Amino acid sequence: MRIVFISDLHSNIYAVEALDKELKNKNYDYIYCLGDIVGYGANPKEVVDWVIENVDFSLRGNHDTLISDAEPIDMHNPYTLKAAYYNMEVLEDRHKDYLKSLPKDFENDSMVLTHDEPCIPGSMEYITKIKEAYDTFSAFRQSLCFYGHTHLPGIFEKENYEVFYKRDSKIFLKEGNKYLINPGSVGQPRDKDPRLSYIIFDSENNVVEFYRAEYDVEKAARDILNAGLPAIFANRLFRGV
Secondary structure, three states: EEEEEOOOOOOOHHHHHHHHHEEEEEOOOOOEEOOOOOOOOHHHHHHHHHHHHHEEEEEEOOOHHHHHHHOOOOOOOOHHHHHHHHHHHOOHHHHHHHHHHHOOOEEEEOOEEEEOOOOOOOOOOOOOHHHHHHHHHHOOOOOOOOOOEEEEOOEEEEEEOOEEEOOOOOEEEOOOOEEEEEEEOOOOOOOOOOOEEEEEEEEOOEEEEEEEEOOHHHHHHHHHHHHOOOOHHHHHHHOOO
16 A cells, blocks of 8 residues: 655645646555644645545644634744634635544554654644654554654654664665654745655555655745735745745
8 A cells, every 4th residue: 555645735735736746647545644734824725625635534733723723722923823813714614624623643553643743642742853753652552653743854763772863765664663754844844945745655565755846936935925924934935944
């Protein structure tokens, strides 16, 4: 089975359209989204509609929770809140109902899915360092955990008592090891590469492949500015930060 994992689309329809075009040339069975479909960007309706039509399974991220009013959430950044209020006004009730209906996490015998981290899904904690990853591995019994939130593509691998961080484009997973796998962000990459990011996990061959694709950053930034949203959300797209 080949699963496309995406995360952090953040109302960026131009990145999503580029992803859609990219996936037409890929071999896969399912698309899973790890949350934060909305927020930051200027085109939440179009992005939610794309997810509804194309994604087989999705989680609810913290921005989705805030904008759909799914449950109380503690977010105070004034720039983030301004973008969130804009997204709230633009989205129709059906979009918000869809976001509300999404779970914060999922697990089966082989994997765990979460937006932020598996210890307390919805905590908005980040896993970006070896120490954070090491502490997190004890939170799940399965060998695989797929997560988003950081906007940073990469894999933490635990082998015996050591944890390693990997950024190779193709990574073979070893039997007996544990993995924290992040596909990066479609709509707002933060690894100093402005191209959208996603992965394909091949469960039969036990391999994860990372992919990048160009999209029209100028149009996405222009829409953010034309909507009156904070310029920081437009400017960072050009630098991938």
